[in-house]
Amino acid sequence: xxxxxxxxxxxxxxxxxxxxxxxxxxxxxxxxxxxxxxxxxxxxxxxxxxxxxxxxxxxxxxxxxxxxxxxxxxxxxxxxxxxxxxxxxxxxxxxxxxxxxxxxxxxxxxxxxxxxxxxxx
Ligand code: HEC
Numbered sequence: 403x404x405x406x407x408x409x410x411x412x413x414x415x416x417x418x419x420x421x422x423x424x425x426x427x428x429x430x431x432x433x434x435x436x437x438x439x440x441x442x443x444x445x446x447x448x449x450x451x452x453x454x455x456x457x458x459x460x461x462x463x464x465x466x467x468x469x470x471x472x473x474x475x476x477x478x479x480x481x482x483x484x485x486x487x488x489x490x491x492x493x494x495x496x497x498x499x500x501x502x503x504x505x506x507x508x509x510x511x512x513x514x515x516x517x518x519x520x521x522x523x
Pocket of ligand 1: 432437438439440441442443444456457458459460463466472475476479483485486487488489491515519
């Protein structure tokens with residue numbers, strides 16, 4: 403009984419994340435702790451005072467990389483740098499404890515964020 407309840411809560415959580423994810427605009431993808439959560443580690447234009455400095459600033463990153471490279475960084479940066487500390491948002495390969503049994507972001511969400519980053523010139 404208790405297990406069924408826990409499973410139901412877990413299922414509802416996954417469903418609500420997905421519903422939330424579909425509706426989200428690019429700023430939500432970048433800010434939300436349930437989605438990209440990029441500003442925890444990166445500085446973004448127009449987000450002064452809210453973001454972390456663990457990772458390189460993304461101001462000007464649109465000049466540094468083309469669209470495919472930006473998608474790769476978000477999807478799975480291990481392809482570009484095997485020792486990277488950037489989490490893979492589009493892959494669960496090789497992860498021992500993925501948050502859920504699916505990548506954090508969908509391909510559509512990754513494409514949306516990459517298009518946004520491309521405008522940071
Ligand atoms: C847990 C911290 C963390 C989070 C969250 C995170 N990143 Fe990163 N990111 C990093 C680190 C660390 C690097 C540098 C890694 C390296 O050089 O291999 C990096 C590198 C990058 C780069 C390449 C930057 C450059 O100048 O070369 C891009 C682009 C990027 N991240 C985009 C994103 C986006 C978009 C998100 C949200 C979907 C995100 N990151 C979330 C830690 C993070």
